[in-house]
Amino acid sequence: xxxxxxxxxxxxxxxxxxxxxxxxxxxxxxxxxxxxxxxxxxxxxxxxxxxxxxxxxxxxxxxxxxxxxxxxxxxxxxxxxxxxxxxxxxxxxxxxxxxxxxxxxxxxxxxxxxxxxxxxxxxxxxxxxxxxxxxxxxxxxxxxxxxxxxxxxxxxxxxxxxxxxxxxxxxxxxxxxxxxxxxxxxxxxxxxxxxxxxxxxxxxxxxxxxxxxxxxxxxxxxxxxxxxxxxxxxxxxx
Numbered sequence: 001x002x003x004x005x006x007x008x009x010x011x012x013x014x015x016x017x018x019x020x021x022x023x024x025x026x027x028x029x030x031x032x033x034x035x036x037x038x039x040x041x042x043x044x045x046x047x048x049x050x051x052x053x054x055x056x057x058x059x060x061x062x063x064x065x066x067x068x069x070x071x072x073x074x075x076x077x078x079x080x081x082x083x084x085x086x087x088x089x090x091x092x093x094x095x096x097x098x099x100x101x102x103x104x105x106x107x108x109x110x111x112x113x114x115x116x117x118x119x120x121x122x123x124x125x126x127x128x129x130x131x132x133x134x135x136x137x138x139x140x141x142x143x144x145x146x147x148x149x150x151x152x153x154x155x156x157x158x159x160x161x162x163x164x165x166x167x168x169x170x171x172x173x174x175x176x177x178x179x180x181x182x183x184x185x186x187x188x189x190x191x192x193x194x195x196x197x198x199x200x201x202x203x204x205x206x207x208x209x210x211x212x213x214x215x216x217x218x219x220x221x222x223x224x225x226x227x228x229x230x231x232x233x234x235x236x237x238x
Contacts (some may be wrong), residue, residue, distance in 0.1 A: 026152060031144045033138060040134045047127040054120035061113035068106035075099040 075096040082092030227233040 026145065026149055027237070029141065029148060033141050033145065034140070036134060036138050039129065040138065042128060042135060043131045047124060047131060050120055050127060051125045054117055054124055057113045057117040061110050061117060064106045064110045064113060068103045068110065069102035071099040072105065123204055 011034045077088065078092045078096045078099065081087040224233060
């Protein structure tokens with residue numbers, strides 16, 4: 001059957017090699033599972049048809065056996081009637097022979113139906129084994145697909161992270177960050193230098209103001225002396 005040829009192909013190393021070369025192994029696996037499910041449906045239909053044939057053969061065999069037994073019973077009844085004088089012996093024997101002949105024909109049909117029944121039952125068993133194999137492999141490949149999807153998801157995420165890390169290096173982002181760090185350090189050093197200059201300027205201003213402060217006090221005292229001489233300030237006011 002084609003379904004088992006496909007199963008055989010799936011198990012071959014060439015298929016695994018083909019999967020490795022596929023851009024999207026998930027899609028290929030999903031397609032394979034769909035085909036296997038279609039094959040399973042066909043196998044189930046075939047199984048039902050063969051089982052139906054087996055049932056018909058069995059029922060036909062039973063019916064023919066009953067009919068054969070009835071013809072045997074009729075032959076016995078005919079001879080019994082002849083023995084009792086109810087039926088002429090020659091006629092009874094003739095009819096009994098015909099009944100037995102029909103019985104033999106029915107038994108021949110019974111034998112044929114029995115052979116058909118054995119054949120159908122064996123075919124049904126074989127198909128059922130194939131159905132079980134298909135179901136097993138479908139379950140197996142569905143689990144494989146789940147694992148494959150998980151692995152693909154992880155590998156793609158890992159690839160993306162590695163790609164980003166590679167781009168960080170290739171784009172010299174680290175070097176750029178180092179340059180930014182140096183720039184910040186330069187700015188911090190410059191700010192510190194300005195602060196030092198400002199501090200020194202303030203100290204110089206303080207020294208100048210202190211120096212000027214003494215001269216200003218002396219000038220103010222001289223002014224007050226002139227004001228007192230002119231009577232603009234009392235003698236005792238400084």
